[in-house]
Amino acid sequence: MNSTFLFIGAGRMAESMIKGLQSAKGQNLSIIAANQGNKERLQHLFSMYGVETTTDWLHHVKESSVIVLAMPPEAHEAVLEQLSTMIEGQLVISVAAGIGLKKLENPLPPGTPVAWVMPNTAAETGESISLYTYADTLNENQVKLLELLLNSIGKSEYCSEEQIHKLTAVTGSAPAFLYEFASALINAAAGYGILEAQARKLVSQMIYGSAVMLQSGVSPIDLRNAVTTPGGATAAGLDVLNQAGFGMLIENAVKATNEKAAELGGKQENEEK
Ligand SMILES: NC(=O)c1ccc[n+]([C@@H]2O[C@H](COP(=O)([O-])OP(=O)(O)OC[C@H]3O[C@@H](n4cnc5c(N)ncnc54)[C@H](OP(=O)(O)O)[C@@H]3O)[C@@H](O)[C@H]2O)c1
Known part of the structure; x- marks a missing residue:
């Protein structure tokens, strides 16, 4: 089954993850990258990795299986609010420092599966040690997609939310x-x-x-x-x-x-x- 990862935020961390996912061989994946308007950055991701890019991410929510919030923590509130109008059970993953599961769950429709990942800069070379946690609303396939993302950038360790903080x-x-x-x-x-x-x-x-x-x-x-x-x-x-x-x-x-x-x-x- 084809899975689509939508990245909202197309900076350094998104690029590391896109690069990692692209080299996860044998996977049937599509990737869409969005930001808040930096077109040069999107052009860079398109020419380096061949991913689809957009500045209108809201219109790609329906077709996505996983939505990765790879943007600053301060941007989350407004983006989650917009996301809540379109989302229908897709997995939402944030990589932002200090976020936590409740902050993701609260603005989204009840039962939306959410995960919090704390990677590090070595994700760029596939050598991150990433901490992660997730809500018990994830189904088996969503846990697999989360693990696919984590494995594509290095090693990872399941932690409690408090441990990640x-x-x-x-x-x-x-x-x-x-x-x-x-x-x-x-x-x-x-x-x-x-x-x-x-x-x-x-x-x-x-x-x-x-x-x-x-x-x-x-x-x-x-x-x-x-x-x-x-x-x-x-x-x-x-x-x-x-x-x-x-x-x-x-x-x-x-x-x-x-x-x-x-x-x-x-x-x-x-x-x-
Ligand atoms: N880099 C790391 O080593 C690292 C490690 C752990 C966690 N993180 C976390 O990863 C997240 C991203 O970090 P980064 O290093 O990739 O930052 P970055 O290179 O500065 O990129 C930030 C991205 O977020 C986008 N953005 C900001 N506000 C947005 C909004 N309202 N809607 C859509 N996109 C928005 C920016 O788009 P524009 O360019 O268009 O403004 C840009 O693409 C942060 O939360 C950070 O805490 C990073």
């Missing part, structure tokens, strides 16, 4: 923290006269190798200890980080990210408990 920073935003760290290392290398291109190559392989070590199942503390001789050079560097409260800084960054995501998604304080 708490983990948004850790999986969705922490890549930016890591890139900040990488950039600081590259700058430190530049201070010793190392060219940027060379430093970037070294730092990215260092991060990749460290990630592979982490995936082997050894704890980060054991891995850290394995490269830290007491009183040695690495220990001297770690002392600087710890004296500056590195762990606490990260904790505060996670908290600030989650609070902002909840605010942008319109999550009420009392929902967070």
